[in-house]
Amino acid sequence: MKLATFNINGIKARTEALISWLKDASPDIVLLQEIKSLDDNFPRVIFEDHGYNVETHGQKSYNGVAILSKLPVEDVKCGLPGDPDDDQARWIEATVIGKQPLRFCGLYLPNGNPAPGPKYQYKLAWMDRMLTHARVLLKDEVPLLLAGDYNIIPQDEDAQQPKDWVDDALTKPDARAYFRRLLHLGFSDAFRLYNYGNGHYSFWDYQAGAWQNNNGIRIDHILLSPQATDLLLDCQIDSEVRGREKPSDHVPVWVDLDL
DNA sequence: ATGACAATCAGAGATTGA
Numbered sequence: 178m179k180l181a182t183f184n185i186n187g188i189k190a191r192t193e194a195l196i197s198w199l200k201d202a203s204p205d206i207v208l209l210q211e212i213k214s215l216d217d218n219f220p221r222v223i224f225e226d227h228g229y230n231v232e233t234h235g236q237k238s239y240n241g242v243a244i245l246s247k248l249p250v251e252d253v254k255c256g257l258p259g260d261p262d263d264d265q266a267r268w269i270e271a272t273v274i275g276k277q278p279l280r281f282c283g284l285y286l287p288n289g290n291p292a293p294g295p296k297y298q299y300k301l302a303w304m305d306r307m308l309t310h311a312r313v314l315l316k317d318e319v320p321l322l323l324a325g326d327y328n329i330i331p332q333d334e335d336a337q338q339p340k341d342w343v344d345d346a347l348t349k350p351d352a353r354a355y356f357r358r359l360l361h362l363g364f365s366d367a368f369r370l371y372n373y374g375n376g377h378y379s380f381w382d383y384q385a386g387a388w389q390n391n392n393g394i395r396i397d398h399i400l401l402s403p404q405a406t407d408l409l410l411d412c413q414i415d416s417e418v419r420g421r422e423k424p425s426d427h428v429p430v431w432v433d434l435d436l
Numbered sequence: 437a438t439g440a441c442a443a444t445c446a447g448a449g450a451t452t453g454a
Contacts, residue, residue, distance in 0.1 A: 186442075186453085187442085189443090190443060211453085213443065213444065238443085238444050239453090288452085288453060289454095290454065328454075345454075346454085347454065382440090382453095382454070383442055384439080384441045384442090385441085386440095387441095394454080396454080425442095426441085426453085426454080
C-alpha cells in the first residue's frame with residue numbers, strides 16, 4: 178500500500194498537476210497540505226471520478242489539509258487537540274483497514290517565522306500539543322503514521338545551504354528538539370531508513386533558480402511508529418515533480434507499506 | 437541587507453509562505 182504526503186500549495190491552482198501525478202504514481206492514500214480552500218470549494222468530484230474518497234479540513238485562503246484514499250476511511254478526526262482557541266486547519270487523521278488497520282495523521286506544522294516572535298511561540302506550542310497527542314495515539318498499539326509538512330529541517334545534511342537557515346524557525350534548536358522528542362517516542366523518519374547523505378530534498382523555493390541548482394531542503398516527513406516501521410518496504414521522494422508545469426514548491430514523499 | 441516567486445482574495449496590493 179502506497180501512502181504519500183504532498184504540500185500542494187493551493188488545490189485550485191494545482192488540480193491538473195495533482196491529477197497528472199496521481200495517474201503516474203497511483204498512490205492509495207494521499208495526505209495533502211496547504212489546500213488553501215474552504216471544504217465546499219474543494220474540487221472533490223474530480224478526485225472521486227479518479228477513484229478516491231475525499232476528506233477535507235479546510236479554511237479560507239490559508240492552511241487546510243485533506244485526505245484522498247482509494248480505500249474507505251474510518252473514524253476521521255479534524256484538528257489537533259489541546260487548544261480549543263486554535264482555529265487553524267492543520268491536522269486530519271483517519272484509519273484504513275488493509276491486511277490490518279493503519280491510523281494515519283496528515284499535518285501542516287506551523288512555519289514559525291520570524292523567530293523569535295509570536296509565530297515561533299505558536300509553532301513550539303503546536304509541537305508540544307502534537308507530542309502529547311502522539312503519546313495518546315500510540316497507546317492504541319495500532320500501526321501509526323504521522324506525515325506532512327513539518328517545517329523542520331532535521332539536520333544540516335537536509336539542506337543544501339545550511340548556513341542560509343541558521344536562526345530560521347525551520348532549524349532553531351527548540352524546534353529541532355521537539356522533532357527529536359517525537360522520534361524518541363519510537364517513531365522512525367521513514368526516508369532515512371532507505372536513503373543516506375546529502376542532496377535529498379522535498380522543497381525548493383520558487384525564487385533564484387533554487388530547483389535548477391538543487392538548492393532545497395527536506396521538510397516533508399513521514400514518521401512511523403514501531404509497528405508501522407515493521408511494515409515499511411520503501412520510502413522515496415518524487416523530486417522530478419518539481420520540474421513539471423506549474424509545480425508546487427513541495428514534492429510528494431511516499432512510503433510503501435506491507436499492509 | 438534586500439529581493440527574487442507564487443497563491444489567495446479581490447478586483448490593487450497586502451499577506452503568507454520557507
